[in-house]
Amino acid sequence: MKPKILYVDDEPINLMLFEANLDRKYEVLTAVNGKKGLEIVASHPDIKVVFSDMKMPYMNGIDFIKEATKILKGSLFYILTGFEITGEIQDSLDSGLIRKYYGKPFNLHEISNEIEAVLCEL
Amino acid sequence: MKEMRFEYKISLAYLLIGGLWILFSDQILFYFTADSTLLTTFQTYKGWFYVLSTALLFYIFLKKHLSKLRSTELELEKHKNHLEELVLDKTRSLDAAISKLSTINEELQEKSTLIEQQNSELQRALQELKETQGQLLHADKMASLGIMTAGIAHEINNPLNYISGGITGLESYLSKEELDNEKIILFIDSIKTGIIRVGSIVSGLNQMSRNVETYDEKCDIHSIIENCLLILNSQIKNRIEIVKNYSELAPVTNGNVGQLYQAFSNILLNACQAIENRGTLTISTELYENNILVKVTDSGCGIPEENLSKITDPFFTTKEPGMGTGLGLSIAYNLIQAHNGKLSFESEVNKGTIVTVQLPVIPQQL
Numbered sequence: 001m002k003p004k005i006l007y008v009d010d011e012p013i014n015l016m017l018f019e020a021n022l023d024r025k026y027e028v029l030t031a032v033n034g035k036k037g038l039e040i041v042a043s044h045p046d047i048k049v050v051f052s053d054m055k056m057p058y059m060n061g062i063d064f065i066k067e068a069t070k071i072l073k074g075s076l077f078y079i080l081t082g083f084e085i086t087g088e089i090q091d092s093l094d095s096g097l098i099r100k101y102y103g104k105p106f107n108l109h110e111i112s113n114e115i116e117a118v119l120c121e122l
Numbered sequence: 123m124k125e126m127r128f129e130y131k132i133s134l135a136y137l138l139i140g141g142l143w144i145l146f147s148d149q150i151l152f153y154f155t156a157d158s159t160l161l162t163t164f165q166t167y168k169g170w171f172y173v174l175s176t177a178l179l180f181y182i183f184l185k186k187h188l189s190k191l192r193s194t195e196l197e198l199e200k201h202k203n204h205l206e207e208l209v210l211d212k213t214r215s216l217d218a219a220i221s222k223l224s225t226i227n228e229e230l231q232e233k234s235t236l237i238e239q240q241n242s243e244l245q246r247a248l249q250e251l252k253e254t255q256g257q258l259l260h261a262d263k264m265a266s267l268g269i270m271t272a273g274i275a276h277e278i279n280n281p282l283n284y285i286s287g288g289i290t291g292l293e294s295y296l297s298k299e300e301l302d303n304e305k306i307i308l309f310i311d312s313i314k315t316g317i318i319r320v321g322s323i324v325s326g327l328n329q330m331s332r333n334v335e336t337y338d339e340k341c342d343i344h345s346i347i348e349n350c351l352l353i354l355n356s357q358i359k360n361r362i363e364i365v366k367n368y369s370e371l372a373p374v375t376n377g378n379v380g381q382l383y384q385a386f387s388n389i390l391l392n393a394c395q396a397i398e399n400r401g402t403l404t405i406s407t408e409l410y411e412n413n414i415l416v417k418v419t420d421s422g423c424g425i426p427e428e429n430l431s432k433i434t435d436p437f438f439t440t441k442e443p444g445m446g447t448g449l450g451l452s453i454a455y456n457l458i459q460a461h462n463g464k465l466s467f468e469s470e471v472n473k474g475t476i477v478t479v480q481l482p483v484i485p486q487q488l
Binding site for chain 2: 055109
């Protein structure tokens with residue numbers, strides 16, 4: 001069975017491309033906002049890796065991840081952002097809430113390699 | 123009638139009395155007696171009488187005259203004494219007036235120094251006000267620019283992400299099909315290069331306009347300069363040759379990335395604008411003790427000596443109205459100073475300008 005990864009972003013094209021590029025190796029779940037993301041998390045507690053956009057309606061990426069960690073213990077979290085690093089992202093990096101952050105446009109090969117590497121660790 | 127002089131009067135009186143005495147004394151004597159012995163005796167008494175009476179008369183006349191003289195003399199003496207007193211008095215009051223004047227003069231001088239001091243204080247305050255005004259204007263500009271670029275960056279980065287994701291998908295699809303077409307690889311590579319370039323420009327703009335207040339970020343001077351050159355590419359392309367002499371170690375300084383971007387982009391933009399047509403811009407970096415020296419040398423129009431001290435004044439510009447605010451180098455100067463650095467200029471008209479930026483680097487680097 002393919003490992004499950006979740007990507008939350010309010011841009012559907014980003015979700016579609018992410019899924020299309022990575023669905024051969026992983027079961028890619030997507031959500032257009034944090035609320036939907038939390039619903040998916042609730043029904044798939046075996047998600048290994050979570051990627052989230054930063055700026056989204058309802059809740060931002062960090063708020064979503066904070067909520068998601070309550071269910072997904074031991075999963076790894078990443079932020080993908082169209083902005084530069086902010087203080088909030090830096091704090092999350094420092095506290096270990098997120099493992100890394102990627103700026104858009106991100107390199108899907110790089111992300112794929114990262115997932116592969118951390119899945120070995122888990 | 124004019125009064126006769128005393129010597130004439132006395133001589134005339136003497137002549138008159140003597141003459142009358144000679145003429146009439148004997149006749150008077152003869153009137154009283156005719157006895158010759160008696161006459162002889164009387165003659166003798168008459169002589170004595172004449173001498174005595176003339177002496178008495180002399181005495182009276184002289185005394186009267188001399189007493190007049192003496193009183194005049196006394197009065198003169200008195201006047202003289204009075205004059206002396208008057209002069210002394212006047213001298214004293216003059217001295218008092220002089221000392222009063224000199225006190226007033228001193229007071230005036232004190233006041234004049236005070237006014238001069240206040241004047242220079244006012245001038246300093248005016249300069250500070252100008253600087254603050256410039257900083258405020260700049261901060262305001264940067265704040266709105268920051269919000270705008272961050273927005274634009276976000277909006278560009280997302281579609282850029284579509285292109286990036288799309289090309290990645292296409293690439294892996296084509297590689298599966300084993301379509302080993304050189305041209306397809308070329309097309310894909312050029313799209314990827316485009317993505318990387320747009321991405322770095324957007325990221326550079328974003329870094330340049332970010333609004334962080336602290337000075338604890340690690341600032342890689344070489345990458346800041348590179349990003350500035352990328353953003354200034356429209357000013358440089360096909361016109362200015364860039365020569366780089368970078369130090370081997372990448373210098374890192376503690377500070378504020380956004381502010382250093384602003385400082386270096388202002389310095390580099392000014393250098394580019396100094397070159398009217400074609401020219402060379404040499405950028406060299408050198409580690410020296412605990413500092414990095416960045417030298418930006420342009421082959422441009424140069425700065426006249428009289429302007430060299432003014433170029434970091436806020437609002438000082440030699441550009442046409444509307445072509446520059448005169449804030450660029452003033453801001454750069456303040457930002458470099460805020461990083462405990464130094465900004466200096468050497469220039470020769472029609473030869474070019476050397477701008478030297480000195481910044482402290484993180485010591486473990488050396």
